[in-house]
Amino acid sequence: AQTVTQSQPEMSVQEAETVTLSCTYDTSESNYYLFWYKQPPSRQMILVIRQEAYKQQNATENRFSVNFQKAAKSFSLKISDSQLGDTAMYFCAFMKQQGAGNMLTFGGGTRLMVKP
Amino acid sequence: GAGVSQSPSNKVTEKGKDVELRCDPISGHTALYWYRQSLGQGLEFLIYFQGNSAPDKSGLPSDRFSAERTGGSVSTLTIQRTQQEDSAVYLCASSLAWGPNSPLHFGNGTRLTVT
Numbered sequence: 001a002q003t004v005t006q007s008q009p010e011m012s013v014q015e016a017e018t019v020t021l022s023c024t025y026d027t028s029e030s031n032y033y034l035f036w037y038k039q040p041p042s043r044q045m046i047l048v049i050r051q052e053a054y055k056q057q058n059a060t061e062n063r064f065s066v067n068f069q070k071a072a073k074s075f076s077l078k079i080s081d082s083q084l085g086d087t088a089m090y091f092c093a094f095m096k097q098q099g100a101g102n103m104l105t106f107g108g109g110t111r112l113m114v115k116p
Numbered sequence: 117g118a119g120v121s122q123s124p125s126n127k128v129t130e131k132g133k134d135v136e137l138r139c140d141p142i143s144g145h146t147a148l149y150w151y152r153q154s155l156g157q158g159l160e161f162l163i164y165f166q167g168n169s170a171p172d173k174s175g176l177p178s179d180r181f182s183a184e185r186t187g188g189s190v191s192t193l194t195i196q197r198t199q200q201e202d203s204a205v206y207l208c209a210s211s212l213a214w215g216p217n218s219p220l221h222f223g224n225g226t227r228l229t230v231t
Contacts (some may be wrong), residue, residue: 004158106159
């Protein structure tokens, strides 16, 4: 079974600054996918960024980028130029490449507050 | 087009009552998932439907929980004899196809409170 751990229950950052959210995972799989989801107060989960484990290059999506360290089983999210709208819960998630459809295993989440 | 729609948005029920939660996936999406999010926690997988295949029920926490998907579209999650520990947000998601290249689209969830 896979486990995903987010060690930071809450974080805060000043608007326009950079913040990094941590995520570690445990798996015996060699091929898999990692995701970061954002959950604003509306409760809807929004995909922020995704990384394929077989790719060495870190994924980037505008102000969002990841630091994927496969050997260390670490997958952190960096948010640059933080905006007030980035305030939300952020969840790291794992998906096996084969089997179990699109079933995601989620971490416990990090609550991020962006302060003006 | 419309996203994943869940109803009701909020539900308060008394302990011991049965509840039904509804999910309308995006039209044409073949896969549908139910997750549970307890207060301050991550999402816990409950059940997964893919096309006409038998559902993956491996995440259902007890036999009080069941789900069905009629006509490959709308899904209903039923909780019988609700308990206070069932209080949570129940999230539904759908995807166009099976596999990691087909992203999940989530609804806004149903917040269930058992008093």
